[in-house]
Amino acid sequence: MRIGIFFVVDSVLISDSLPVEQGQRYGDHIEHGGHYNYWLNLVPTTSAETVFKSHAYDYYLRGRAVYDVKHHQVKPYVDHCIDTAALATIRSSLALPGNTRISHDEHYQCHHCNQMFMDDFDETNE
Numbered sequence: 001m002r003i004g005i006f007f008v009v010d011s012v013l014i015s016d017s018l019p020v021e022q023g024q025r026y027g028d029h030i031e032h033g034g035h036y037n038y039w040l041n042l043v044p045t046t047s048a049e050t051v052f053k054s055h056a057y058d059y060y061l062r063g064r065a066v067y068d069v070k071h072h073q074v075k076p077y078v079d080h081c082i083d084t085a086a087l088a089t090i091r092s093s094l095a096l097p098g099n100t101r102i103s104h105d106e107h108y109q110c111h112h113c114n115q116m117f118m119d120d121f122d123e124t125n126e
Helices: 035-041 047-052 084-093
Strands: 002-009 012-019 024-026 029-031 061-068 073-078
Touching (some): 002 035, 012 084, 061 084
Antiparallel strands (some): 002 061, 029 061
């Protein structure tokens, strides 16, 4: 099982994950990575990554998988807009057991769902 962050850009998964054992303890969870820092430091090597970098880090669908120490399980939190096919890719990428419950979190909202979203890269916002 793996933990970390992920984005879905035009049906392509972009992620930063590692085995649970290599994560950092934060309260009752073991975590890895931050969406903004990943986006900021990413040097695109694929067309999906280039598209990803053309907007603010929270423009696209995103989520996170953390390990719950008390319940001994990985808990993925995802944007409501992530479809079934992308969820299957995320499950596979993170090597999640089939019975892993996917949760939605208001923190992970794409530009369509977040009424307060303002893309820093959108010239119409100037």
